[in-house]
Amino acid sequence: MSWTIRDFVDADFEAWAELHNAVFPDWTESAAERRRADRLREPQHKVRRWVAEGGAALLGTGCYYQETWGYHPRKFYVEVIVREDRRRQGLGAALYDTVVAALAEHEPILLRGMLREDWEASRRFAAARGYAPGMRVEESVCDIASFDPSAYAADLARASEQGIAIRSLPELENRPDWQEKMYALAQQLLADMPRTELHVPPPFELWRERSLGSPRFLPELNLIALDGERFVGISNFWRNEIPGRVGTGLTGVLGEYRRRGLATALKVRALGAAKAAGYKETRTWNAAENAGMLGINRRLGFTPLPAWLEMEKPVGADEGEAARA
Structure with missing residues (x-):
């Protein structure tokens, strides 16, 4: 044809x-x-x-x-x-x-492409052109409709006992610096996430328009963990075009607050808020090496779907140069 x-x-x-x-x-x-x-x-x-x-x-x-x-x-x-x-x-x-x-x-010096692990024809197409698997990204789904926040009351109590408060953005919007604090927190957390390139923070004004000005932005489903006045963690969901679904955004806490159950408490609160708002399902992606977040999600009822592969092909340089650059 x-x-x-x-x-x-x-x-x-x-x-x-x-x-x-x-x-x-x-x-x-x-x-x-x-x-x-x-x-x-x-x-x-x-x-x-x-x-x-x-x-x-x-x-x-x-x-x-x-x-x-x-x-x-x-x-x-x-x-x-x-x-x-x-x-x-x-x-x-x-x-x-x-x-x-x-x-x-x-x-x-390097070309990349994403494909799902069960797309055999796509994998053959990529392999025939010199691409090999790089980062593996796990996709999983949570049935929000059947999620029971009360089953995780002990996790919420543990966070509270440490003096950590969890608030939604509408509860914080009377603070004049909440946007700047949210921006700083998000950039620090994104820099710590497993990824193939170093995180490059956008200017504050651009981040604000991309995130807070997005049609997908849901203030009531943006949860912040506070230690006093300090923003120390976040978990959020974003509007999705598929009815009944929200997209999972960023969940994380600052390094010195990890391994204290705070990320779990944040995710429980976020899932509970999404359920109360009438959402039925969410999907998320996590780097395969992000064992901590994968473990939290599995415990909260996320079930695995076929994973995604970031395929890579060094070009115009030897493989060592592409890897070092």
């Missing part, structure tokens, strides 16, 4: 979202949300997209991009999405070749 590959334009976002959501029905995204993310992307974080058309129909998309949380000027993510009925016809390869050829001007 024939197709045409061209650069992506703004008018393609709606068709892109339709294709994306058909391929990733559990991780949907709207055209408006993707436009917003692009608008809030810092200039150094490169992104470029293409579409493949057959007649007037969108058959597939390809892109390269750099993550906003861990920028490296010569490391890129590559993504290829093809409509299910157009696969195994060479379109994915054509889109991939288009993306990689365009990347050459940036002199990349």
